Amino acid sequence: MAHILIVEDDIQFREMMxxxxxxxxxKVTMANDGFDALQKLTTLQPDLIITDILMPTIDGVEFIMQLNEQGSHIPLIAMSGGRRAISPEFNLDSASLLGVKSTLAKPFSRADLRLAIENALA
Structure with missing residues (x-):
């Protein structure tokens, strides 16, 4: 199976994933935010990255942009639950414009997660 890096600041949601x-x-590696993920990526090469969009320090959009600048070819799945003034769709549309392979609006089902992974790795 795949080695997946999860970038998610919500501890309970991350552990559920x-x-x-x-x-x-x-195989799963965890990162608390984009900054933590970028540090981890200096020593590991996952098959797939699943990143939240709204996070502290380095958010998902900035994280994706930095990966693009570095020439990364690791497939990405973006996920978001949105916030009061920002819908998950807006966040996920922004991520799609940056080249992510799949998007997931929180909350999502296990079947949705499996399908997104299958599509991203295809």
Whole structure:
């Protein structure tokens, strides 16, 4: 199965995703935000990155932009639950313009996650 880097600042949501992915036999590495993920990417090469959009320090859009600037070819899935003034769709549309392979609006089902991973790795 795939080695997946999850970039998510919400600890409970991140841990839930890890359980789902490890249940599907994926190897999972976790990062708290874009800054943490960029540091981890200096020493690891995942098959896929799943990143939240709204995070502290370096948010998902900035993280994706930095990966693009570095010439990264790691497939990306963006996810967002939005905020009061910003819809998840707006965040995910922004990520799509930056070249992510799939998007997920929170909350999503395990089936939605599996389909997004399948599409991103195809």
């Amino acid at each position: 890890v359980k789902m992915l490890e249940g599907d036999k994926h």
